[in-house]
Amino acid sequence: xxxxxxxxxxxxxxLELEGVExxxxxxxxxxxxxxxxxxxxSIRHVLARHEQGAGHMASGYAHASxxxxxxxxxxxxxxxxxxxxxxxxxxxxIPVVAITGQVASSSIGYDAFQEAHTWGITAPCTKHNYLVTxxxxxxxxxxxxxxxxxxxxxxxxxxxxxxxxxxxxxxxxGGGTVNxxxxxxxxxGHHKQISAAVKLLLESERPVFYAGGxxxxxxxxxxxxxxxxxANLPVVTTLMARGVxxxxxxxxxxxxxxxxxYAATMSLQKADLLVxxxxxxxxxxxxxxxxxxxxxxxIHVDIDPAEIxxxxxxxxxxxxxxxxxxxxxxxxxxxxxxxxxxxxxxxWIDTVLGWRHDNPLVYDQRxxxxxxxxxxxxxxxxxxxxxxxxxxxxxxHQMWTSQFWRxxxxxxxxxxxxxGTMGYAVPAAVGAQAAMPDTTVWAIDGDxxxxxxxxxxxxxxxxxxxVKIAIMNNGALGMVKQWQNLxxxxxxxxxxxxxxxxDFVMLAEAMGCVGMRVDNxxxxxxxxxxxxxxxxxxxxxxxxxxxxxMVFPMVPAGGSNDDVxxxxxxxx
Amino acid sequence: MNHLISVLVxxxxxxxxxxxxxxxxxxxxxxxxxxxxxxEEGMSRMTVVADTPEVEQxxxxxxxxxxxxxxxxxxxxxAVVRELMLVKINADPKxxxxxxxAASVFDASAVDIGSSSLTFQVTGTPEMLADFLEMMRPYxxxxxxxxxxxALAKNSKTKAxxxx
Ligand SMILES: Cc1ncc(C[n+]2csc(CCOP(=O)(O)OP(=O)(O)O)c2C)c(N)n1
Ligand SMILES: [Mg+2]
Numbered sequence: 001x002x003x004x005x006x007x008x009x010x011x012x013x014x015l016e017l018e019g020v021e022x023x024x025x026x027x028x029x030x031x032x033x034x035x036x037x038x039x040x041x042s043i044r045h046v047l048a049r050h051e052q053g054a055g056h057m058a059s060g061y062a063h064a065s066x067x068x069x070x071x072x073x074x075x076x077x078x079x080x081x082x083x084x085x086x087x088x089x090x091x092x093x094i095p096v097v098a099i100t101g102q103v104a105s106s107s108i109g110y111d112a113f114q115e116a117h118t119w120g121i122t123a124p125c126t127k128h129n130y131l132v133t134x135x136x137x138x139x140x141x142x143x144x145x146x147x148x149x150x151x152x153x154x155x156x157x158x159x160x161x162x163x164x165x166x167x168x169x170x171x172x173x174g175g176g177t178v179n180x181x182x183x184x185x186x187x188x189g190h191h192k193q194i195s196a197a198v199k200l201l202l203e204s205e206r207p208v209f210y211a212g213g214x215x216x217x218x219x220x221x222x223x224x225x226x227x228x229x230x231a232n233l234p235v236v237t238t239l240m241a242r243g244v245x246x247x248x249x250x251x252x253x254x255x256x257x258x259x260x261x262y263a264a265t266m267s268l269q270k271a272d273l274l275v276x277x278x279x280x281x282x283x284x285x286x287x288x289x290x291x292x293x294x295x296x297x298x299i300h301v302d303i304d305p306a307e308i309x310x311x312x313x314x315x316x317x318x319x320x321x322x323x324x325x326x327x328x329x330x331x332x333x334x335x336x337x338x339x340x341x342x343x344x345x346x347x348w349i350d351t352v353l354g355w356r357h358d359n360p361l362v363y364d365q366r367x368x369x370x371x372x373x374x375x376x377x378x379x380x381x382x383x384x385x386x387x388x389x390x391x392x393x394x395x396x397h398q399m400w401t402s403q404f405w406r407x408x409x410x411x412x413x414x415x416x417x418x419x420g421t422m423g424y425a426v427p428a429a430v431g432a433q434a435a436m437p438d439t440t441v442w443a444i445d446g447d448x449x450x451x452x453x454x455x456x457x458x459x460x461x462x463x464x465x466x467v468k469i470a471i472m473n474n475g476a477l478g479m480v481k482q483w484q485n486l487x488x489x490x491x492x493x494x495x496x497x498x499x500x501x502x503d504f505v506m507l508a509e510a511m512g513c514v515g516m517r518v519d520n521x522x523x524x525x526x527x528x529x530x531x532x533x534x535x536x537x538x539x540x541x542x543x544x545x546x547x548x549x550m551v552f553p554m555v556p557a558g559g560s561n562d563d564v565x566x567x568x569x570x571x572x
Numbered sequence: 573m574n575h576l577i578s579v580l581v582x583x584x585x586x587x588x589x590x591x592x593x594x595x596x597x598x599x600x601x602x603x604x605x606x607x608x609x610x611x612e613e614g615m616s617r618m619t620v621v622a623d624t625p626e627v628e629q630x631x632x633x634x635x636x637x638x639x640x641x642x643x644x645x646x647x648x649x650x651a652v653v654r655e656l657m658l659v660k661i662n663a664d665p666k667x668x669x670x671x672x673x674a675a676s677v678f679d680a681s682a683v684d685i686g687s688s689s690l691t692f693q694v695t696g697t698p699e700m701l702a703d704f705l706e707m708m709r710p711y712x713x714x715x716x717x718x719x720x721x722x723a724l725a726k727n728s729k730t731k732a733x734x735x736x
Pocket of ligand 2: 473
């Protein structure tokens, strides 16, 4: 089956072998040899309006489907525009493969037109990257890139290919192979550690399951819930893990950390054991590290050995794939319990459930007042049930979405956690919709975030992705404003977006979407229904909301989680 | 504290840049770094001396690089450690023989002679090189260059640092 192909054809053939159905990109000079055979490929190309959009689309696609998202850009500015989505995917361990064109091999190093040192720029923000110098390497490089992106700790991989390599011919002899002698991600955890972990668990009186985004990436949702139930564990899910254990699980305490629930944050503070799986003790969770969970021993399960002990020492470190390790833990627990009922943490369970009961997330939507974002999100979530995928930007609206959406399943929550990238929501929603054409995809976006990447709604309208966007218009870079109000004496600097521009409804219409506006709380349920009745176009609802509302609970940055502030009055 | 880390890597383009970038990104301080081929085809060995209170994260971050095959941290005494130094000592003709005599104690060979200086090649343990410099200081050291440390395990008394 040997056949003469160009590098570009070999690349496309290799991508097809990986099961790639869609790629999000923007062409340019260096990838001309690729875009020509792309016309004959089974891969659908979605033309983004900006490479940042293309990159986030690939990420949204990966979030929603669990598959590797693919993005394509040209050399120089095309590649540098991909840096933000790559760094974003790296921070959140999202599997993405980026293909970039590079100037011809003979021009590299001569400051050629649209030459950028893509390899060097992207090395620190990718799991791995390649500069392909020999056309014959293409099948192996593509195979390795997908293998690296999708296994171990997932993440973005970039493949940079000079134009002449794309145009050169090679003999195709079948797909590529992986040859990475140093890359051997663990699957099962060490059996001694598993048994030590369960022993510690059975000795503990105040355990908490600290569940992180790694559980989503590992598709370990079922095992996580089964383990929580078997061990009678209260659960907290981090921003990246929302939905991996359903919020309706009776011992779910919500999200911990800076804007987490009181019960979730406090349970970690008072616990004597953290069962940490696929989480990394991010500063947004821990607050001041030296004051974090002061009474707790730690079982830390992670596929990435470097996460274990990086921030917090672990009494029982377990390197392994979360799904495999959870199965081991469940089996070992059954063995050590030997027919006894689940651990007797009942006093502790009663305590944390008491905290949850006494400190619910609340908001005060007055009928005659401006719309509160919390109310809109609450109502939207109520109407959607667990049918929709929800995306978010970065800011107050993101925190409220995490707080007030009822998350019941994994891969239904698409947000930028680690890097906190404004502008993520719209393109991520487009990518998620591409992955899940039959699912309703909502993006809850900020008025600030929206203006960073809104043009991808043109992509959505033209390519037929009927995403639904709710712009939470508080006329401000609200989260920054909140910090200035709280920590800089209310001296607001560079956060004002009021002034009535742009007209979001007109902007939406101009981009081929249906535009709507709502400013009265009473009209919220109906406008959501109206948005749901549009099925053939993207919809944008401008939600005119309270400009002064702040996100609580809040642990002031760098403060101890013991000092969580529950509301405005708690600040004095 | 200085830690001596030996890293076996696939000899791929950019592997040195990856290691250097990782050190910079994580805020680890490199004291010296050498790289060269090994007995095994396609593999290079880097010997890194890192100035850090805590070495475990460095080891783990090194393992995280896809082309890293093995990372070994040598405790004192576990490896043969050598360094090469070229050093220029002030020595006018009157003091030449005195300087040469002193140098012979260290097995240092004079590799260049100028009108007012001598250049020595000194090979040995880092401590030996330090002693040599100490002894030559009174004459005046006008220039020096070091190769950075290289190290090889003494007969299988080391363990590879816990890998992935
Ligand atoms: C690309 C980028 N630039 C700046 C920031 C800093 N930042 C964090 S939240 C925020 C405000 C976001 O405003 P908006 O989208 O209106 O959301 P709100 O907080 O008002 O809900 C800013 C500027 C960021 N996270 N990302
Ligand atoms: Mg805003």
